Amino acid sequence: MSQPWDFVLVTSTATRETFAQHVATERAAFADDLDPERRATFDRIKVEGIREASIGVVVTHDQRRGGPNVLGRRTIADTGLYSTVLAIQNLWLAATAEGLGLGWVSFYREEFLRGLLDIPAQVRPVAWLCLGTVTHLADVPDLERHGWRSRRPLADAVHHETWSH
Amino acid sequence: MSQPWDFVLVTSTATRETFAQHVATERAAFADDLDPERRATFDRIKVEGIREASIGVVVTHDQRRGGPNVLGRRTIADTGLYSTVLAIQNLWLAATAEGLGLGWVSFYREEFLRGLLDIPAQVRPVAWLCLGTVTHLADVPDLERHGWRSRRPLADAVHHETWSH
Numbered sequence: 001m002s003q004p005w006d007f008v009l010v011t012s013t014a015t016r017e018t019f020a021q022h023v024a025t026e027r028a029a030f031a032d033d034l035d036p037e038r039r040a041t042f043d044r045i046k047v048e049g050i051r052e053a054s055i056g057v058v059v060t061h062d063q064r065r066g067g068p069n070v071l072g073r074r075t076i077a078d079t080g081l082y083s084t085v086l087a088i089q090n091l092w093l094a095a096t097a098e099g100l101g102l103g104w105v106s107f108y109r110e111e112f113l114r115g116l117l118d119i120p121a122q123v124r125p126v127a128w129l130c131l132g133t134v135t136h137l138a139d140v141p142d143l144e145r146h147g148w149r150s151r152r153p154l155a156d157a158v159h160h161e162t163w164s165h
Numbered sequence: 166m167s168q169p170w171d172f173v174l175v176t177s178t179a180t181r182e183t184f185a186q187h188v189a190t191e192r193a194a195f196a197d198d199l200d201p202e203r204r205a206t207f208d209r210i211k212v213e214g215i216r217e218a219s220i221g222v223v224v225t226h227d228q229r230r231g232g233p234n235v236l237g238r239r240t241i242a243d244t245g246l247y248s249t250v251l252a253i254q255n256l257w258l259a260a261t262a263e264g265l266g267l268g269w270v271s272f273y274r275e276e277f278l279r280g281l282l283d284i285p286a287q288v289r290p291v292a293w294l295c296l297g298t299v300t301h302l303a304d305v306p307d308l309e310r311h312g313w314r315s316r317r318p319l320a321d322a323v324h325h326e327t328w329s330h
Contacts, residue, residue, distance in 0.1 A: 003317045008324040015326065030239050060328075066314070074195050078246075079271045082291070085247050089254035106244045118327045126247070149231070152168045159173040161180065162283045163225070 002066030005084045008117055010056035019108070019116060019128065020050040026107040045146045048105045054132030058117060059088055061124045084126055091129070101134030167231030167238075170249045173282050175221035184273070184281060184293065185215040191272040210311045213270045219297030223282060224253055226289045249291055256294070266299030 010016060027048075031039055050056060061084040063077075070080060088104075095102045105128040113125040143149050159165055175181060192213075196204055215221060226249040228242075238244045253269075260267045270293040278290040308314050324330055 002314070003322070006322050006324060006328075008326070008328055010326060012326050026240050033239075074198075074272075075191055075274050076271055081243075082250050082253075085250035086254045086257075088247075089251045090258075092251075093255075093258065106241055107239075109240050118329050120328065123328070149167070157168070157171050159171060161173070161175060161177050163171075163173055163285065163288070164283050 002070045002080055002083060004062045004065040004080045005087045006060045006062065006123070008058040008060065008119075010058060010117070013051075015116060016050050016056060019056075019113070020048065022109070022112050022116075023048050023050060023105060023107045026109070030107065041147055045142055045148060048107065049101075049103055049130040049132070050105065050128070052132075053101075053103075053130035057091070057127075057129040057131050058113065058125060059084065059091075059127045059129065060119055061126050062122065063124070064122055081124075081126070088127055088129070095131060096137060099134075099137070101130075101132060101137060103130040104128075105130060167235045167245055167248060169227045169230040169245045170252045171225045171227065171288070173223040173225065173284075175223060175282070178216075180281060181215050181221060184221075184278070185213065187274070187277050187281075188213050188215060188270060188272045191274070195272065206312055210307055210313060213272065214266075214268055214295040214297070215270065215293070217297075218266075218268075218295035222256070222292075222294040222296050223278065223290060224249065224256075224292045224294065225284055226291050227287065228289070229287055246289075246291070253292055253294070260296060261302060264299075264302070266295075266297060266302065268295040269293075270295060 010019075031042055034042055061081055063080050065080070092102050092104075108128065110125050113119070113128065114121075114123075117125075119125055138145065144151060175184075196207055199207055226246055228245050230245070235245060257267050257269075273293065275290050278284070278293065279286075279288075282290075284290055303310065309316060
């Protein structure tokens, strides 16, 4: 209930162009580190729709929201950050239920985005979400469809009583 | 798609009892820091159902999962952690859709839980979820219902083009 999230709605062409160029630079730096085969796979994947989305939704986290006594944050400082990420998934699923597409851009430097949107120093940018109308919603995640990575069997993720069982 | 999450299903009475006692200690330490009025409010709130839940689901995050080249993690190390938290919200909403109750316990020390469940050093416990059948699902969040905190108006959370507008 600390509700530490905020949403900056970005429609400005100039802001989006500046951010898209920054992301392109970071994407290229990532690609340069890949071996040739992985790079060929990666180059086929669309990683952002910053310019063409209906809107950009930048989600931020304010760790000071709610004052000093926030339940759970005494022992685990990231509890507030978790709340903000949970809110993003609610937004994501709500968008999907409405037939809208949503893509989370994470190829950026937090400091760059903070400067671009005048986000205060104590507030952390967590996501740039590309939100908008799409021709269709894919059944298979893009990274799986393009052969970047395959699904892990559920049985591998489930343990019983302790981690080692 | 790095799927960095794991789930440890805990039904053992002994494990749950040990964890519940640890949480009670941390809860008391939190309560001791509150002023009398806030403390009286806090004492009315149920913060865990560790013993009586059908099952405990401990969700963990493995930052090494997926190898060195994970999309988005080059610029933002927490991208993987965000993925794990998104998975928790999917689990939470799926449980709700099935009429099951889910409560996230965060009054614990990560190192304590790591030791209790033999979680490897590089894996981070993110949540202990109390999952199970309930008499009903509440419409109003417990912290709001008990007067701990009220909802923030949506308009306060929405900004336009930059943070300051």
